[in-house]
Amino acid sequence: MRIHLTSVFVDDQDQALRFYTEVLGFVRKHDVPLGEHRWLTVTSPEDPDGTELLLEPSGHPAVEPYRTALAQDGIPAASFAVDDVRAEFDRLRGLGVRFTQEPLEAGAVTTAVLDDTCGNLIQILHSKS
Template sequence: MRIHLTSVFVDDQEKAMRFYTDVLGFVKKNDVPLGEARWLTVVSPEHPEGTELLLEPSGHPAVQPYTSALVQDGIPAASFAVDDVHAEFDRLHGLGVRFTQEPLAMGTVTTAVFDDTCGNLIQIVHTR
């Protein structure tokens, strides 16, 4: 068994697609119209057949209180592995990404947390 798909709720799918591809560097995998929304997924360019991230519309009434509570408490909605948190922090910060936690070493793990502009906090992590 392996993880095939996971999702983050986004307040604007088009804005999310631009951020996740143009800024973070993911690649669009699926873009299927479903009425007002889309089945919109991205993947890592390093693993195009790997786990897909669904940029899921946040229209359900339970989503806004849930995501707002996570952001208010500083809890990331997702965690992405990177080779070097400090280098990725510098790259993203240079592109105007707002971080809520700068790189922080905790034992064998270094993390940083940023705002994805679509209603979520996202963690980047490197494990030594």
């Protein structure tokens, strides 16, 4: 068994697509119209047939309290692996990305947490193991 699809809730799918592709560097995989929204997924360019991230519309009434609670407690909605947290932090900050946690080493793991501009905190991490 392996993870095929996971999702983050977003307020605006177009804004999310721009952020996740133009800023974070993911590539669009599926973009299928479904009424007022779309089945919109992105993947890593390093693994285009790998796990997809669904940019899920946040219209369900349970989403806002859930996301607000996570953000208030500083809990990321998703975590993405990178080769070098400090380099990604510097690159993304140079593009205007706001971080809520600067790079932090905790044993064999280095993490940083960013605001995806779509209502979520996202963790980037590198594990030395």
